[in-house]
Structure formats: structure tokens, C-alpha cells
Amino acid sequence: MKFGIFYEISVPRPWTREREREVYMNCLEQVKLADELGFEQVWAVEHHFLEEYSHCSAPELFLTACAMVTKNIRVGHGIVVCVPQFNHPIKIAERTATLDILSGGRLEVGTGRSATWTELGGFRANPDDTKKSWDEFVRCLPKMWMQETFAYEGEFWSMPERTILPKVYQRPHPPMWVAVTSPGTELDAADRGLGSLGLTFAGFAEQDKKIREYRRRIQLCEPVGAFVNEQVGTTNFLFCHEDNDTGVAMGKRLGDTFNYLAAQLISTREVYASRSYQSLGLLPQLRRAATGPDSTSEQAEGLCFGDPKRIINAIKRWESIGVDRINFLLNANEVVPQDQVLASLRLFAKEVMPAFATSGARPTLAPAAAAGGV
Amino acid sequence: MPLFGHLDLATIANRLPTLPNLDTPAWALPGAETMQLLLETSRTAADALLPKAMHPAVPSYLAITVTRCPESPVGPFTLATVRLGSRAGAHPRGLVLGAYASTPEAADGLRHGWGIPATAAKVSLTRRHDRLMGVVEKDGTTVLDCALVNPEAISGSDVQLINWVTMANAPLDGTTSPMLIQVDPKYAFHKAERGRPEVRTFDAAAWNAGNLRPGDPIVATVAMVDTDLPRIRFVMDPLKPVYQGTRRIRESRADE
Numbered sequence: 001m002k003f004g005i006f007y008e009i010s011v012p013r014p015w016t017r018e019r020e021r022e023v024y025m026n027c028l029e030q031v032k033l034a035d036e037l038g039f040e041q042v043w044a045v046e047h048h049f050l051e052e053y054s055h056c057s058a059p060e061l062f063l064t065a066c067a068m069v070t071k072n073i074r075v076g077h078g079i080v081v082c083v084p085q086f087n088h089p090i091k092i093a094e095r096t097a098t099l100d101i102l103s104g105g106r107l108e109v110g111t112g113r114s115a116t117w118t119e120l121g122g123f124r125a126n127p128d129d130t131k132k133s134w135d136e137f138v139r140c141l142p143k144m145w146m147q148e149t150f151a152y153e154g155e156f157w158s159m160p161e162r163t164i165l166p167k168v169y170q171r172p173h174p175p176m177w178v179a180v181t182s183p184g185t186e187l188d189a190a191d192r193g194l195g196s197l198g199l200t201f202a203g204f205a206e207q208d209k210k211i212r213e214y215r216r217r218i219q220l221c222e223p224v225g226a227f228v229n230e231q232v233g234t235t236n237f238l239f240c241h242e243d244n245d246t247g248v249a250m251g252k253r254l255g256d257t258f259n260y261l262a263a264q265l266i267s268t269r270e271v272y273a274s275r276s277y278q279s280l281g282l283l284p285q286l287r288r289a290a291t292g293p294d295s296t297s298e299q300a301e302g303l304c305f306g307d308p309k310r311i312i313n314a315i316k317r318w319e320s321i322g323v324d325r326i327n328f329l330l331n332a333n334e335v336v337p338q339d340q341v342l343a344s345l346r347l348f349a350k351e352v353m354p355a356f357a358t359s360g361a362r363p364t365l366a367p368a369a370a371a372g373g374v
Numbered sequence: 375m376p377l378f379g380h381l382d383l384a385t386i387a388n389r390l391p392t393l394p395n396l397d398t399p400a401w402a403l404p405g406a407e408t409m410q411l412l413l414e415t416s417r418t419a420a421d422a423l424l425p426k427a428m429h430p431a432v433p434s435y436l437a438i439t440v441t442r443c444p445e446s447p448v449g450p451f452t453l454a455t456v457r458l459g460s461r462a463g464a465h466p467r468g469l470v471l472g473a474y475a476s477t478p479e480a481a482d483g484l485r486h487g488w489g490i491p492a493t494a495a496k497v498s499l500t501r502r503h504d505r506l507m508g509v510v511e512k513d514g515t516t517v518l519d520c521a522l523v524n525p526e527a528i529s530g531s532d533v534q535l536i537n538w539v540t541m542a543n544a545p546l547d548g549t550t551s552p553m554l555i556q557v558d559p560k561y562a563f564h565k566a567e568r569g570r571p572e573v574r575t576f577d578a579a580a581w582n583a584g585n586l587r588p589g590d591p592i593v594a595t596v597a598m599v600d601t602d603l604p605r606i607r608f609v610m611d612p613l614k615p616v617y618q619g620t621r622r623i624r625e626s627r628a629d630e
Binding site: 273 | 376377378413414429432433435459461463464465466529531532533534536550567568590592593595625
């Protein structure tokens with residue numbers, strides 16, 4: 001089991017001149033501490049227009065800053081939106097390669113397609129096309145990173161032969177993931193040999209089923225890259241405190257706040273009838289949990305808040321169903337004071353991390369890569 | 375915290391429907407054909423129309439709906455509504471701004487049964503080969519002329535029709551006062567199509583829609599459904615966040 005931290009970069013109103021900077025600086029301080037404490041990854045989302053919920057529209061810049069103030073923690077671009085109106089694939093290849101170089105080969109690349117009308121409509125992207133464009137992008141990226149020159153004619157983008165520069169620092173290329181929120185996307189990940197980056201806070205039974213299907217399916221995958229990244233990550237909240245009641249109370253406040261903000265988003269399915277968005281994804285579950293920002297309702301099972309013992313028990317359950325790594329959301333709308341976020345990280349590292357082995361399986365090289373053919 | 379609406383209730387108190395009680399019997403509406411056009415609209419104008427209990431949707435959007443009901447307890451009628459996409463706490467809701475029904479009986483029943491601010495007018499839903507057209511004429515003036523253009527078949531399971539919220543005076547605890555009423559129809563889909571929304575005429579004043587104008591098109595759908603107007607289950611204080619001001623009037627239906 002490996003542990004990471006995960007950023008939406010949620011900024012509460014009022015958005016004074018210094019507010020966003022203060023939140024960004026808090027996040028950077030947390031990342032620096034997490035690196036020192038032995039957390040293995042930091043992920044940052046790409047979201048646009050999502051008021052208060054996420055002000056992380058340029059994650060590659062935030063992650064570059066993270067890389068510059070840390071030594072070991074891997075930086076996860078999670079996820080880069082693979083929709084041409086959001087990001088041109090050439091720019092994705094160039095930006096990620098630059099980040100990989102600057103971080104000294106610590107980049108992980110998450111891919112996805114955006115789930116909200118707020119974002120897709122904002123970029124005037126067609127929801128019917130996002131899964132298809134994502135598929136084109138993830139098949140092109142490894143080639144753009146690895147090949148001397150690259151040319152492409154596709155449905156959603158094309159380019160004549162050029163040398164895309166710089167090249168990634170990691171060889172053959174950084175691990176690739178896909179964000180899994182809608183049911184069935186774990187199969188898309190498996191078919192392409194991509195890591196499954198779970199962004200739901202679902203309970204054990206649902207995740208267990210998804211993970212088993214992912215593990216079964218990936219055995220017969222045709223990897224889009226040079227290796228199979230068979231890993232299952234999931235997302236959780238973290239608030240660790242010596243006193244269980246205090247930890248649970250603050251953790252629930254964190255979870256309720258996040259869920260309430262998330263429930264304000266307009267999922268694509270809410271307004272746009274499309275086969276491409278048949279599931280409401282993350283939102284229905286969050287809405288069920290989000291009866292209010294000060295709710296006393298029960299939270300989903302397996303959430304990592306409370307004292308170290310409670311958190312260890314929750315993580316053991318996740319480990320038992322095959323989760324390889326957990327990425328923790330540490331704050332939402334700054335409801336947890338910064339000193340308490342830092343204390344929670346320290347206590348987690350001291351009391352919880354030792355209970356789990358940290359050595360994970362190495363990525364499996366695809367035949368071509370193993371033979372030195374890529 | 376998300377923003378809240380800033381409607382001054384006093385500005386609309388004199389036109390709110392009044393319910394004699396909250397015991398309205400359900401209406402079954404089998405075989406209905408419902409066309410819904412979704413279009414983005416101005417955020418500032420939308421916030422001015424939302425009660426303080428509700429959050430704006432981001433982006434704000436209008437749902438223009440024309441529904442032909444061949445069977446109902448008050449006979450056949452066609453209903454046109456304009457709703458404002460919003461949030462009641464964590465839940466997506468369409469706040470009903472204005473409504474017209476094709477018969478006085480339907481308008482009266484909707485107004486006094488669920489607080490839908492309906493008045494009688496000429497309401498039509500017409501299907502042509504390349505479009506469905508919804509038109510509302512009030513006192514000889516067209517107040518809505520809209521269409522779903524180039525329909526293509528989709529699955530009913532792809533269509534999401536969110537619940538309604540109406541504003542009305544209704545008695546509760548011995549006092550009749552303004553409240554928000556949740557109207558949560560069920561839908562069994564038989565057929566669905568999708569197309570591009572087009573609005574030629576939208577008389578905002580006729581729909582109590584303030585400065586709202588239909589903006590960027592999102593999508594239009596039309597569906598054949600068995601639907602209903604169910605018994606009232608929840609009412610909300612228009613001045614308090616709904617997670618503080620919601621009252622359950624009766625239990626959910628057995629199938630919920």
C-alpha cells in the first residue's frame with residue numbers, strides 16, 4: 001500500500017486578492033511536508049470554472065512548483081483533460097515531458113475527459129465526443145513521448161510529421177492512468193493497460209467488484225504505452241487525530257463540505273442527454289451524503305478519519321480488496337485549519353504508515369519494451 | 375459556501391398561487407409527450423429570481439418544457455412551463471417561474487394542487503418531420519415559440535428530467551405563508567429523441583422571468599412517458615437553506 005495526497009484546490013468565498021494565493025501556499029506547504037514524511041505521490045486535478053470546489057485549472061504549473069520544493073514525492077497530473085477544446089495533444093505531450101524533466105522523472109500522467117457541463121459547455125466541447133477523443137489522445141501520447149518523429153491523422157486531431165520536444169525523462173515513459181468515476185471506465189483502463197485512478201469515495205463492495213473486473217480484464221490488455229501500469233488507486237479523505245471523536249468530527253466536516261460543494265456541479269448527464277454520459281458518476285453518491293455542510297448523516301464506509309487505529313482498520317479493508325494506493329484529500333474550502341492539516345499528516349506518518357508495507361510491484365514492461373523495441 | 379438566491383419575496387407575493395391544503399391527490403398522466411429545451415442564461419438575472427433557500431446552478435440554465443397529456447383527471451391538456459435550473463441544498467431542481475395550460479380546468483388544478491403558477495392559454499406541441507414546435511399564445515400574443523430541431527432517436531435512459539420546485543402560499547401549522555413545494559414526478563420512458571433547441575420568441579415578462587433570456591443552447595429532448603404529478607412530500611421555507619428549512623409532509627411512495 002502506498003499513500004499519496006490529492007488536490008482539487010478548493011477556495012472559499014470571498015475571493016479576496018490574497019485568498020487564492022493563501023490556499024495555494026497552504027497546499028505547497030502540505031506537499032513539502034508530505035514529501036518529508038514519505039508520502040509517495042501528489043496529484044492535482046484539472047478543473048475549470050468550478051467555483052469554490054476547485055480552482056486548479058493549471059495543475060501542471062502547481063505540480064512544477066511542487067516538484068521544485070520536494071525531493072522524492074512523485075507528481076501526478078491527474079487528470080489532464082483529453083478533449084481538444086481543453087488541451088491540444090501536442091501541448092499535453094510537451095508540457096508533461098517538461099514536467100517530467102523538471103521533476104527528475106517523477107511524473108505520473110492521469111487522463112480523463114471531464115464530467116461536468118460547467119466545463120464542457122464552457123469550452124464548447126461536444127459531450128458525445130469526449131470518450132472518443134480521450135481514446136485517441138491516450139494512444140498518441142506514448143508515441144509522441146517516445147518516437148523520434150510523429151505524425152497523425154485522426155478523427156479529432158491531426159499533425160504532419162514533426163519532432164515533439166522535449167522528450168520525457170523517464171524511460172520508456174511516465175506511468176499512465178485514467179480517472180475512473182463512471183461505471184465501466186475501469187474496463188477502459190484495463191483494456192489499454194492503464195492504471196485505474198479511482199476518484200470516487202465508494203464503499204467496499206462497489207470498489208471490490210470494480211477492482212476484480214479490472215484485474216481480470218487487464219490480463220488480456222493491449223497496452224497503449226510501452227508497459228502495463230496495473231495499479232489501482234483510490235481516493236479518500238484524511239484527518240488523523242489522537243482523539244478519535246475529534247478526528248471523526250473534523251473528518252466528517254471535511255467530507256460534508258467537499259460533498260456539498262461537489263453536489264453543486266452540473267454533471268453532464270443532468271442536462272445533456274448522451275450515450276457518452278450514461279452515469280451521473282460521482283455526484284449521486286455525494287448528493288446522498290451531502291444533506292448539508294453541517295450534516296450529521298453517516299458518511300460512506302471506509303473513510304480515513306479518526307484516530308490512527310480507526311484509520312489503519314479502514315486502510316486494511318481497502319488493502320484486502322486489492323487497492324494499491326490511496327490518495328488523500330486533506331481539505332475543502334479550508335474548513336480544516338492549516339496547522340491541523342499538517343498535524344494530521346505528521347500523525348498519519350508516525351502511527352499509520354508503519355503498519356503498511358510501502359514496496360509496490362514494478363510496472364510490467366510490454367513485450368515491445370522488454371525487447372528494447374520502443 | 376455556494377451562493378444563495380436573493381429574491382425579495384415581497385415582490386412576488388401578490389401573484390403566488392394559494393393552496394387550500396397540502397393534501398392534493400396525485401394525477402396520473404399516462405402517454406404524455408414532453409419536450410424539454412435547455413439553454414444557458416444569465417447568472418445575475420437568475421440569482422435575482424431564486425429564493426434565498428436555493429443555490430444557483432453554475433452555469434444558470436432555463437428549462438422550457440411543453441408537455442401534451444392526453445389523459446388526466448381533468449381531461450386532455452397541454453402544459454408549458456419555464457423553470458430555472460438551480461439547487462435545493464445538494465439536489466438539482468427546476469424552480470417553476472411561469473406556466474400555461476391549454477384548459478382552464480388544468481390550469482386551476484395545477485395552480486391549487488401544486489402551486490404551479492399556471493393560467494389558461496393556447497398551448498400547442500406540433501410535430502413535423504424535422505422538428506417539434508412548442509407555441510404559447512396568450513390573449514392573441516405569442517409568448518413562446520420554440521422548437522426541437524432535427525430529432526434523432528436516443529434511449530430514454532439517457533434523458534434526465536429533474537424535479538420541480540414551485541413557490542406558493544400554503545397552510546402549515548395553522549398559518550398560510552409562502553413556501554417552496556417539491557414536485558417530483560416519476561417517468562417511465564417509452565421513446566426518446568434528442569435535437570437542437572431553438573427559441574424564436576420568449577416573452578420574459580409573460581413567464582415571470584425578469585431579465586432572463588435564453589442563451590447558449592445545451593440540448594433539447596422529447597420523450598413519450600408515463601408520468602404523474604404525485605402527492606406533495608416536501609415543503610421548504612423559502613428563506614432558510616433547505617437543509618435547515620425542509621419539512622416532510624408525508625412518506626415517500628412505496629417504489630422510492
